[in-house]
Amino acid sequence: MFSFFRKKSPPPAVQPQVVESQAIAPQTAEAPATEPVSAPAAVAAPAPAANAAPAEAPATEAAEKKSWLARLKQGLSRTGSSIAGVFGYVKVDEALFEQLEDALLMADCGVTATQKILAGLRARVKSERIEDAAAVRTALAKVLADHLRALERTPQVPAAADEKPWVVMIAGVNGAGKTTSIGKITHHLSEGGHSVLLAAADTFRAAAREQLAVWGNRNQVSVVSQEGADPGAVVFDAVQSARAKGIDVVIADTAGRLPTQLHLMEELKKIARVCGKALDGAPHERWLVIDGNTGQNAVAQVKAFNEALQLTGLIVTKLDGTAKGGVLAAIASTCPVPVLFIGVGEQLQDLQPFSAEEFAGALTGA
Numbered sequence: 001m002f003s004f005f006r007k008k009s010p011p012p013a014v015q016p017q018v019v020e021s022q023a024i025a026p027q028t029a030e031a032p033a034t035e036p037v038s039a040p041a042a043v044a045a046p047a048p049a050a051n052a053a054p055a056e057a058p059a060t061e062a063a064e065k066k067s068w069l070a071r072l073k074q075g076l077s078r079t080g081s082s083i084a085g086v087f088g089y090v091k092v093d094e095a096l097f098e099q100l101e102d103a104l105l106m107a108d109c110g111v112t113a114t115q116k117i118l119a120g121l122r123a124r125v126k127s128e129r130i131e132d133a134a135a136v137r138t139a140l141a142k143v144l145a146d147h148l149r150a151l152e153r154t155p156q157v158p159a160a161a162d163e164k165p166w167v168v169m170i171a172g173v174n175g176a177g178k179t180t181s182i183g184k185i186t187h188h189l190s191e192g193g194h195s196v197l198l199a200a201a202d203t204f205r206a207a208a209r210e211q212l213a214v215w216g217n218r219n220q221v222s223v224v225s226q227e228g229a230d231p232g233a234v235v236f237d238a239v240q241s242a243r244a245k246g247i248d249v250v251i252a253d254t255a256g257r258l259p260t261q262l263h264l265m266e267e268l269k270k271i272a273r274v275c276g277k278a279l280d281g282a283p284h285e286r287w288l289v290i291d292g293n294t295g296q297n298a299v300a301q302v303k304a305f306n307e308a309l310q311l312t313g314l315i316v317t318k319l320d321g322t323a324k325g326g327v328l329a330a331i332a333s334t335c336p337v338p339v340l341f342i343g344v345g346e347q348l349q350d351l352q353p354f355s356a357e358e359f360a361g362a363l364t365g366a
């Protein structure tokens with residue numbers, strides 16, 4: 001599989017392990033005051049290689065791309081076909097624009113984005129003297145791609161040694177796909193030659209820690225974890241440990257929470273603050289994972305999590321299912337946090353960098 005986090009030099013050899021975090025931060029205090037945190041209490045050996053992810057079938061980058069694009073197209077096909085259905089019209093007239101308006105609204109684009117896209121399309125149809133409906137569809141794909149381009153961003157792992165570790169904090173509601181996405185990203189980072197340490201800051205549920213440990217084993221990377229610990233302290237420990245070992249990237253998984261659970265949103269801010277005490281400027285990246293099926297509510301999630309965390313990116317998952325996808329257009333016009341990756345399935349290769357053009361093509365059935 002190709003990696004979208006490729007690095008030139010190989011990472012230092014780090015023994016993968018599951019580390020019991022000491023998590024010494026007092027539950028009431030803001031942050032561990034002193035550093036470093038004491039040595040790990042228990043070290044569990046990684047699972048044997050037989051537990052690793054099954055070997056991938058040889059596939060060229062082009063074939064892989066075709067297959068995930070096909071999944072995205074299929075996933076968005078309900079929206080695609082409803083937008084495409086509009087172009088059953090032969091004439092380019094007001095009725096076509098009205099149908100298109102309905103189709104965009106049905107696809108979760110929201111009123112603001114729909115009006116903006118339609119205005120752009122009308123201008124294009126006029127300036128290019130477009131007279132047949134098929135050409136309008138091509139023009140719509142272009143207008144939509146231009147609209148979504150504001151969301152494109154490629155995250156880079158810093159190359160300089162003194163900028164290590166690069167700390168990424170992941171947030172979102174329950175079941176959005178946080179842990180799965182972390183597993184996939186870790187795989188890409190490892191493939192790209194980066195060393196990774198995972199922090200299981202979803203400390204509420206044993207299953208959540210176990211799930212992250214499985215991904216750690218599959219990717220042969222260490223996981224810092226402790227039952228019932230303060231999530232901030234686990235992240236603090238992980239960052240300290242990564243600094244000591246010269247690890248390139250720390251990814252912190254956090255417990256799912258709703259934007260309406262204000263105390264949990266406060267906790268998220270605290271985790272970020274504590275992380276900054278372990279390393280100046282950390283967490284460098286704060287990514288929100290959203291389920292593509294969430295519809296217009298995703299906009300509210302982006303706004304709320306952005307307010308709490310000053311998000312640097314989004315990961316939109318489950319676009320292979322019944323997702324309508326238009327919500328990305330709504331996000332672009334109301335709260336344009338970059339979309340870094342899209343999830344189109346549960347396999348490792350099913351997380352892909354976001355491309356406005358490809359997404360607009362899939363959405364319009366082009």
Ligand SMILES: Nc1nc2c(ncn2[C@@H]2O[C@H](COP(=O)(O)OP(=O)(O)O)[C@@H](O)[C@H]2O)c(=O)[nH]1
Pocket residue numbers: 172173174175176177178179180181256289317318319320321342343344345346350
């Ligand atoms: N179809 C599909 N399922 C996904 C995708 N991403 C995650 N999932 C599934 O969604 C479920 C919840 O994912 P999980 O990572 O545990 O969510 P978390 O609670 O946010 O950590 C799991 O069954 C995942 O396999 C995706 O892109 N497509």
Ligand SMILES: [Mg+2]
Pocket residue numbers: 178179180202208211253
């Ligand atoms: Mg999880």
